[in-house]
Amino acid sequence: MENGVITAGLEKYFNPETTEEVKVTEGTHAASYAVGLARVKVISAYPITPQTSIVEKLSEMCASGEIDAEFIKVESEHSAMACVIGSESTGARSFTATSSQGLALMHEELHWAAGARLPVVMVNVNRALGAPWNIWADQSDSLAQRDTGWVQLYAESNQEVLDMVLQAYRLAEEIMLPVMVNMDAFFLSHTTEPVAIPKQHLVDQFLPGYNPKFKMDIKDPRAFGGLATPDRYMELRYNIQKSMEGALDLIPKIADEYDAIIKRHHGGLVEEYLTEDAEYLLVTSGTITGTSRIVVDAFRNKGIKVGLLKMRVFRPFPVKVVQESAGRAKKIAVIDRNISFGQSGIFFNELKSALYNLETRPLINGYVAGLGGRDVTPSTIEKVINHLIAAEKGEDLIWMELNYESDEI
Amino acid sequence: MSDQVLTKEDFTSDQEVRWCPGCGDYSILAQTRKVLPQLGIPKENIVFVSGIGCSSRFPYYIDSFGIHGIHGRAPAIASGIKLANPDLKVFIVTGDGDGLSIGGNHLIHLFRRNIDVTVLLFNNRIYGLTKGQYSPTSERGKITKSSPFGSLENPFDPIKMALASGATFVARSVDREPKHLAETIKMAAEHVGTSFVEIYQNCNIFNDGTFESLTDPKIKKDNIVVMEEGKPYIFGKESDRVLAWEDGSFSVNMHDEASSSLVHSLANSNSSVEFALAELTMDEHKPTPIGVFRKINKNTYDGLLTKQVENVKEKLGSGDLEKLLSSGNTWEIK
Ligand code: SF4
Numbered sequence: 001m002e003n004g005v006i007t008a009g010l011e012k013y014f015n016p017e018t019t020e021e022v023k024v025t026e027g028t029h030a031a032s033y034a035v036g037l038a039r040v041k042v043i044s045a046y047p048i049t050p051q052t053s054i055v056e057k058l059s060e061m062c063a064s065g066e067i068d069a070e071f072i073k074v075e076s077e078h079s080a081m082a083c084v085i086g087s088e089s090t091g092a093r094s095f096t097a098t099s100s101q102g103l104a105l106m107h108e109e110l111h112w113a114a115g116a117r118l119p120v121v122m123v124n125v126n127r128a129l130g131a132p133w134n135i136w137a138d139q140s141d142s143l144a145q146r147d148t149g150w151v152q153l154y155a156e157s158n159q160e161v162l163d164m165v166l167q168a169y170r171l172a173e174e175i176m177l178p179v180m181v182n183m184d185a186f187f188l189s190h191t192t193e194p195v196a197i198p199k200q201h202l203v204d205q206f207l208p209g210y211n212p213k214f215k216m217d218i219k220d221p222r223a224f225g226g227l228a229t230p231d232r233y234m235e236l237r238y239n240i241q242k243s244m245e246g247a248l249d250l251i252p253k254i255a256d257e258y259d260a261i262i263k264r265h266h267g268g269l270v271e272e273y274l275t276e277d278a279e280y281l282l283v284t285s286g287t288i289t290g291t292s293r294i295v296v297d298a299f300r301n302k303g304i305k306v307g308l309l310k311m312r313v314f315r316p317f318p319v320k321v322v323q324e325s326a327g328r329a330k331k332i333a334v335i336d337r338n339i340s341f342g343q344s345g346i347f348f349n350e351l352k353s354a355l356y357n358l359e360t361r362p363l364i365n366g367y368v369a370g371l372g373g374r375d376v377t378p379s380t381i382e383k384v385i386n387h388l389i390a391a392e393k394g395e396d397l398i399w400m401e402l403n404y405e406s407d408e409i
Numbered sequence: 410m411s412d413q414v415l416t417k418e419d420f421t422s423d424q425e426v427r428w429c430p431g432c433g434d435y436s437i438l439a440q441t442r443k444v445l446p447q448l449g450i451p452k453e454n455i456v457f458v459s460g461i462g463c464s465s466r467f468p469y470y471i472d473s474f475g476i477h478g479i480h481g482r483a484p485a486i487a488s489g490i491k492l493a494n495p496d497l498k499v500f501i502v503t504g505d506g507d508g509l510s511i512g513g514n515h516l517i518h519l520f521r522r523n524i525d526v527t528v529l530l531f532n533n534r535i536y537g538l539t540k541g542q543y544s545p546t547s548e549r550g551k552i553t554k555s556s557p558f559g560s561l562e563n564p565f566d567p568i569k570m571a572l573a574s575g576a577t578f579v580a581r582s583v584d585r586e587p588k589h590l591a592e593t594i595k596m597a598a599e600h601v602g603t604s605f606v607e608i609y610q611n612c613n614i615f616n617d618g619t620f621e622s623l624t625d626p627k628i629k630k631d632n633i634v635v636m637e638e639g640k641p642y643i644f645g646k647e648s649d650r651v652l653a654w655e656d657g658s659f660s661v662n663m664h665d666e667a668s669s670s671l672v673h674s675l676a677n678s679n680s681s682v683e684f685a686l687a688e689l690t691m692d693e694h695k696p697t698p699i700g701v702f703r704k705i706n707k708n709t710y711d712g713l714l715t716k717q718v719e720n721v722k723e724k725l726g727s728g729d730l731e732k733l734l735s736s737g738n739t740w741e742i743k
Contacts, residue, residue, distance in 0.1 A: 010495065046511070047539040047555065048480075056542070056554045063558040075510035075545065101480055105511075109647055134479060 001385075014196040015263040024194050030158040030195045031059035031123045031181070033164035036067040037096045037203045042094040043074040043088035044080045049135050049231040051099040051125045052187045056326070058095075078101035079122075081109035088118040089224055091215030093169065096120065096309075099128035099185065100141045107145065110178075112150025114240065116225060119172030119179070119210075121165060122150075126286065126337075127185040128372040136373020137184040139286065139338035143314070143346045149240050151179040151247055153316040158193040160266045163258065164312075166198075170254050173210055174245040184337075185373065187287040198262045206261045244316040251313055269318035270323055272308040274300060280309025280388055281329035281362075285311040285347060288335055288369075288376050295381040306385055309351055311347060312332035319354040326355060333388040334366040335400075339368050344397040352396075365391055369400035376400075383409055415446040422472040428463060433610035437531060438470055440591040446469070448500050448598055457500045460512055462538045462581045463612070464504035464531040481512025484519040487526050495711050496717040498598070499526040506536045509545040509565050520574035520603050522710040527597050528605045530567055534619050541615035553615075568702060571605040572680070578604035578684070580701040584611060585624040587697065589635070596701065602709050614667035623697055636686065636700030641670040643698045650697075658685050661695055674705045691711035 014022050021308075023033070031054050035043065043062065045055040062071040070087075074080050077098050084094040098106065103124050113120050128138035142152055153168060155161045158317045161183050168179040183189060199288075214222060228236055252268030259265040273293060274279060284292050299306040309325055311318075326332055332355075337346025343349055348366030355361050367384050370376035380400055387398065387409055398409060420442045428434045445455065455473040459465035460483040463530075468475025474497075478486045483501045491499045508516050508530050519526070521582035535553065536542045542555035546567065550559040571579045582593040590608065597604035609620045622632045634644040634652060642652035643664050654671040659697040662670070671682070683702050689695045722728075 047536060047542050049539055052539045053540070059555045060557050063556070073542070075513060077511075105480070130479070 006199070010194075014194070016139065018198055018261070018263045019196040020199045024192050024193050025158065025195050026053065026190050026192050027155075027158045027183050028053040028125070028190070029057050031097065031165055031183070032061065033195070033197055034162045035069075036061055037198065037200060038093065038095075038169050038207055039204075039209070040067070040069050040095045041070065041092035041270055042070050042084060043096065044074055044083035044087070044094070045096050045098065045123045046074055046080050046102065048077070048099050048102040050127060050185045050390075051097050051102070051123070052095040053189075054123060054125075062180075073279040074173050078109060079107040081113065081122075083115065084120050084122075085109060085113050085118055088113075088120050090115070091210065091212050093173075093210045094120050095122070097123040099125040100129055100135075103145060104129060104139045107148070110145055110150060110238075113178045115236070117176040117240075119169070119178050119212075121168045121172055121181065121380070123161070123165065123181045123183065125185050125189045126182050133174040134372040135185065137187055137287070137370070138338065138372050139182070139346070139370075141183050142180060143338050143340075145180070146264065146315060146346075146409050148244070149177060149244075150315065151177055151244070151359050152182065153179065153312060154182045154314060155188065155312075156266070156287060156289045156310065158188055158191070158195045159205055161188065162195055162197070162264070163264055165265060166203060167251075167254050167258055169210075169245060170207055171250055171259075173212070174254075175247050176212070177243050177247070178348065183262070184287045187404055196264070202261050206258055211310055227353045247313075247316050248318060248320070267310065267312055269313045269321045270325065271312060273308040273310065275307035275309055275325050275328070277305055278293070279305040279331050280327070280385060281307050281309055281326055281331045281332045282289070282332040282381070282385065283309045283311060283326065283332060283347065283351060285314070288337060291376060291378055292335075292381050295378050295385065298378075298382075299385060304389070314347070317350050317354065322351060323356045323358060326362065327358050327360075329362050331388050331391060333367055333384050334364065335367045335381070335384060337370045337376070338370075339371065342356055348396070363391060365394055365398060366396050366398050367398045384399070411730075412713070415452065417442040417446060417450060420472050422470055424469045426470050427466065431613040432463070432465075433533065433612070434463060434531060435585055435611065436584040437487060437529070437590065438467065440513045440587055441529070441594055442471070444591055444595045444598060445473075447468035447595060447656075448498065453743070454496060456487075456490055457502055458483045458490065459502045460504075460507035461531075462504040462507045462536070463609075464502055465507060467502040481507055483507070483512070484512065484515035484517060484526075484528070484689055488522070488524050491524055491526055491711055492714060494713060495525075496607065498706070500598070501526055501528045503530050503533045504537075505530065505534060505544045505546040505565075506538075506643065509567060509570075517574040520571055520576040520633050523577055523602045523707055525574065525601055525709045525711050526603060527594075527598075528603065529594065529599070530605065530607050531610040532567060532607050533610045533616055534564075535612050537612045537615050539559060561696065564691075566690055567605075567607045568690065569684065571607075572687060572703060573717050574611050575670075576605045577602035577703070577707050578701070579703040580605070581607045581609070581699050583609045583620065583623055583699060584701070585606045585620075593701070596704075600704065602705075602707055613673075623699075632696055634696040634698050636673045636698050636702070638675055638701075639672055641672050650696075652689075654682070654685075657681055659689060659695065673700075675701060678703055678705050679691075 087094045128134040174178040279328035457468040457475040461480040534546045543553040543560040545565045582590040630646045650657040653662040
């Protein structure tokens with residue numbers, strides 16, 4: 001497989017009708033190509049490992065005239081988010097990207113973007129937070145931004161990164177809320193995979209130009225960001241919640257529309273793999289999912305009914321879908337590449353609370369693995385499943401493969 | 410421990426130095442290790458604080474206390490350390506990315522407050538750690554990965570920024586001038602108040618040769634003027650040129666014994682002269698000054714704070730939390 005050539009046999013992955021070319025590319029660049037295809041008008045960012053190559057590529061694409069966008073390099077991530085808040089307010093489709101500490105530094109502005117109902121799209125490369133310093137994969141950065149009013153999506157492959165960014169703009173601009181697309185540091189950001197670049201006219205058909213109802217326009221002057229007194233503020237929060245709930249219907253719809261035009265589908269709110277008759281259900285997000293598929297197959301070959309539920313969306317949390325899919329299983333294992341200190345893995349915690357109102361509740365175990373970029377190998381996942389099968393009662397927090405002699409497995 | 414005579418080996422940690430071979434940072438490290446024993450300060454009273462960037466690996470390599478801090482925040486962390494324990498000698502190691510972009514705000518407020526810490530800013534005019542994007546000191550037109558057709562931004566001059574924000578010791582040196590560098594770091598470290606040293610540092614991987622005109626032995630004498638106390642600003646391969654002070658700025662004249670020109674005097678500091686000297690840096694027809702631009706004595710924030718606490722204690726006595734809580738408007742719930 002080379003850049004630009006669809007070799008025989010690969011048509012089922014890369015539809016020749018809808019594909020302009022296939023690029024062998026890393027996750028960061030897949031994001032950059034998507035931003036180009038989305039005809040983004042303003043890009044603002046500050047470099048941080050491992051996000052840097054997203055913006056490097058974009059600045060190259062802007063400078064060469066390949067895309068018609070303004071690239072604004074600023075002096076910190078806080079400024080980058082402020083900058084796209086400004087540009088979105090004028091009605092310009094905007095983009096930024098960051099990682100880890102950079103996302104943490106944006107925190108204040110994240111609330112603002114959502115509260116001001118600005119459909120910014122950001123790619124966050126999931127990386128651990130310091131101290132101590134660590135630049136590798138970990139979801140604690142984005143999950144710490146849970147309550148900011150941003151939609152959060154998690155990709156499994158570089159192709160999904162590209163498709164997700166395009167779908168993110170459609171979603172953001174329909175619900176008028178910002179969307180964060182997350183990919184694992186290094187496992188996606190710096191790993192090359194073949195990625196189909198869809199034809200521009202098809203993307204244009206899927207994602208038309210952006211023209212918001214309210215924007216900074218000298219012909220129609222308005223004030224933005226004013227004070228909302230206690231008799232108004234709560235309703236504005238209610239509206240955000242309603243839009244978030246609306247996203248639960250929209251995300252699968254948009255994925256279907258994308259499929260109809262571009263001919264590719266990665267799932268809606270979740271992707272279910274062999275869940276229909278699964279007794280034991282593994283729940284994952286990000287790149288751990290890819291490894292898990294292989295392990296699930298291996299168990300199936302032994303006649304053990306294991307299924308896989310991939311979480312594509314964390315905010316809004318898809319409670320109903322989780323209840324339907326996970327509710328069927330006898331036992332559930334959630335693998336988290338993150339931890340909420342004093343509690344448990346964060347996906348686990350949300351999942352457990354989603355299942356609480358079911359009449360018969362499955363046993364559910366929470367496994368924390370792969371923090372700070374440690375490998376989660378097929379053998380790690382095998383251990384998880386075997387531990388789950390043997391479990392007699394649910395456990396909230398099981399540490400996987402600690403280099404301590406303690407209660408981990 | 411503190412009576413012992415220390416050597417540079419005492420300040421050498423067991424960490425493997427992980428800068429690129431040939432990086433200018435090695436020279437700065439070597440000179441700093443050489444200066445530290447000369448300060449007569451016990452190792453355990455020295456702290457190195459850094460932010461993020463190649464420069465910010467520095468604390469690992471010095472055997473003293475150290476913090477590898479958050480992007481841009483070293484001045485804030487250092488301020489906290491110095492105020493909580495004024496007995497410590499605090500160094501901040503930063504770079505043009507860390508110190509002037511993401512942490513620019515902290516740096517100017519550090520200068521303004523005149524907290525007694527020493528700042529070493531490694532200026533390589535590029536983001537090295539993130540692999541070569543233009544920085545706040547990159548020249549306009551600079552072609553980098555984030556500015557493939559040339560940067561449109563005007564660069565910062567860190568010296569002017571330090572002077573304008575009120576740093577009380579402001580100097581510049583070059584990685585390739587080890588003797589000058591060591592002397593400058595020593596003076597900065599001995600200064601009471603915020604001392605700032607901009608160090609021109611070659612990043613041989615992403616911005617090689619950016620200071621070549623100041624480091625190439627064949628031409629550097631024509632391009633550098635070394636500011637020395639009590640001496641006129643003579644420069645040139647043949648020491649044949651001099652900076653002459655005319656109408657509030659410097660021009661280049663031929664130097665002959667008869668000519669009288671302004672001599673460098675830190676004792677009679679004059680901010681017009683300081684700024685005029687700093688201004689030369691961006692002027693491609695004039696030499697770049699290295700040495701000390703300013704050294705003045707002013708009250709330090711930490712000194713004033715300690716005094717204020719003592720004064721208030723003297724007047725009002727030591728604090729009493731119980732009393733404070735039951736002071737002002739109180740009421741009784743019956
Ligand atoms: S990238 Fe440049 S500044 Fe950083 S260690 Fe290498 S040579 Fe030095």
